[in-house]
Amino acid sequence: MGFVSFLAFFNTAQNLVSTKLTKQVYSRRPIEVTPLSARTFGVWTFLSAVLRAYTAYDITNKSLYDLSLISYVVVVLHFTSELFIFKTAKLQRGLLAPLIVGSSSLIWMIQQRDHYLGL
DSSP, X not given: OHHXXXXXXXXXXXXXXXXXXXHHHTTTOXXXXXXXXXXXXXXXHHHHHHHHHHHHHTTTOHHHHHHHHHHHHHHHHHHHHHHHTSXXXXXXXXXXXXXXXXXXXXXXXXXXXXXXXXX
C-alpha cells in the first residue's frame, strides 16, 4: 500500500498540471478530459493516496483497512465501467496500470484481511 500511495501522489501532481496521462486512460474520448476533470480526478486520487498511506502505517486498524479496501472496489468499478459501460477507455497501457494495481491490491487486501486484523 505504501508504494501504491506513492504512485497515487505522483498521479495527483500530474493531474494538477497536465491532462496528458489522463487522456491516455480515457483514450476513446480524450476530448472529454478537460483540465477541470483532470484536477478533480487528481484530488480524488490524492484523497485515496492519503487514506492508503494511513492504512499502510496502521494496517491493523479495522476501520482504515476496510475503507482502503472499499477504495480499491471503487477504483475497479470506476475503470471497468469506463471500459465496458461508458466506453471512454480502451484496454491498453493507460488503463491497464490502474486496473492491474487496483484489482491486485483489492485481491491482496481481501486475502490478507484476517491476517492483519486478527479475525
